[in-house]
Amino acid sequence: xxxxxxxxxxxxxxxxxxxxxxxxxxxxxxxxxxxxxxxxxxxxxxxxxxxxxxxxxxxxxxxxxxxxxxxxxxxxxxxxxxxxxxxxxxxxxxxxxxxxxxxxxxxxxxxxxxxxxxxxxxxxxxxxxxxxxxxxxxxxxxxxxxxxxxxxx
Amino acid sequence: xxxxxxxxxxxxxxxxxxxxxxxxxxxxxxxxxxxxxxxxxxxxxxxxxxxxxxxxxxxxxxxxxxxxxxxxxxxxxxxxxxxxxxxxxxxxxxxxxxxxxxxxxxxxxxxxxxxxxxxxxxxxxxxxxxxxxxxxxxxxxxxxxxxxxxxxx
Numbered sequence: 539x540x541x542x543x544x545x546x547x548x549x550x551x552x553x554x555x556x557x558x559x560x561x562x563x564x565x566x567x568x569x570x571x572x573x574x575x576x577x578x579x580x581x582x583x584x585x586x587x588x589x590x591x592x593x594x595x596x597x598x599x600x601x602x603x604x605x606x607x608x609x610x611x612x613x614x615x616x617x618x619x620x621x622x623x624x625x626x627x628x629x630x631x632x633x634x635x636x637x638x639x640x641x642x643x644x645x646x647x648x649x650x651x652x653x654x655x656x657x658x659x660x661x662x663x664x665x666x667x668x669x670x671x672x673x674x675x676x677x678x679x680x681x682x683x684x685x686x687x688x689x690x691x
Numbered sequence: 692x693x694x695x696x697x698x699x700x701x702x703x704x705x706x707x708x709x710x711x712x713x714x715x716x717x718x719x720x721x722x723x724x725x726x727x728x729x730x731x732x733x734x735x736x737x738x739x740x741x742x743x744x745x746x747x748x749x750x751x752x753x754x755x756x757x758x759x760x761x762x763x764x765x766x767x768x769x770x771x772x773x774x775x776x777x778x779x780x781x782x783x784x785x786x787x788x789x790x791x792x793x794x795x796x797x798x799x800x801x802x803x804x805x806x807x808x809x810x811x812x813x814x815x816x817x818x819x820x821x822x823x824x825x826x827x828x829x830x831x832x833x834x835x836x837x838x839x840x841x842x843x844x
Contacts, residue, residue, distance in 0.1 A: 595786050595797055597797070597814040597816070597834065599834065599835075599837060599838055600837065601814075601836070601837060602836065602837055603783070603784070603799055603836070604784055604786075604797065604798075604799055604814065606784075606786070630756070631756070631757055631759075633748055633757075633759070633830075635793070635818065635820065635829055635830065637790060637791065637792055637793040637820070638790065638791065639790055640788070640790040640793045640795070642793070642795065642818050642829075642830055644748055644750070644757065644830055644832070645757075646756055646757055661750040661754075661757065661832060661834065663750070663816050663818075663830065663832040665788065665795050665816075665818070667788065667790070676788055676795075677786075677788065677795055677797055677816065679797070679814060679816040679832045679834070681750065681752065681814065681832070681834030681835075682752075682834075682838065683754070683755065683756070684752060684753065684754065684755055685752055685835065685838040
């Protein structure tokens with residue numbers, strides 16, 4: 539009897555851990571990403587700047603080399619504030635890997651104009667870390683989906 | 692006295708945890724990546740296939756959308772076996788974030804021909820997870836550094 543109760547307790551604990559380690563943070567991370575993208579859509583680059591950690595590292599197709607650190611990241615994105623507008627965006631196939639204080643979100647992103655035409659397609663990987671109780675982006679990798687210019691290996 | 696001993700014990704435990712949670716896995720992940728790249732250099736795509744987890748997700752510039760699952764990943768890379776050769780490669784600025792059973796490695800990669808000219812430049816993000824005691828790649832994002840074709844936001 540005691541053994542069974544212990545087994546039930548074990549299952550309950552594992553269930554609670556799986557809830558807290560996967561579903562909760564995963565949904566929270568996706569929500570944070572969407573909030574930053576909503577601001578980005580209106581040219582507000584500060585959604586991503588505020589969400590970034592001090593030690594963020596960042597790739598995008600305009601950079602010759604990885605960009606490191608929030609100060610540099612802010613100096614890079616800041617001048618774009620309100621310089622663009624995206625009519626509509628769509629997150630495709632979001633997938634999240636979570637492990638306590640680290641979370642990795644990856645998805646495809648399509649941007650559209652007001653006529654419903656796709657203006658750009660992106661591959662995105664966002665790595666989040668829980669720092670002082672808040673999820674922050676520590677690594678971000680944005681690339682164009684199937685850019686036309688292709689080199690060999 | 693007991694309090695001090697407990698404090699020393701606490702510091703020792705934290706020191707051991709930091710050793711095992713950061714430096715060790717970080718170096719191990721970088722070593723695994725280099726081993727797979729050494730095989731890749733000679734057209735052996737199975738280094739990365741063997742290193743991948745069953746639930747791997749994968750971005751590269753040839754794909755219209757993210758590729759999911761080891762079976763699909765193998766079917767995609769397999770036909771490239773021994774179809775290419777890279778004379779020399781160089782990993783630039785490797786950075787690793789580790790947290791117990793998750794590790795994120797990001798770096799720039801330059802490939803060279805025998806004359807020492809750069810043939811391609813890459814941005815790479817590799818997400819590793821410890822599964823059954825072994826580090827496996829669960830997410831991989833490869834993109835060309837500053838590809839010539841650029842679209843707007």
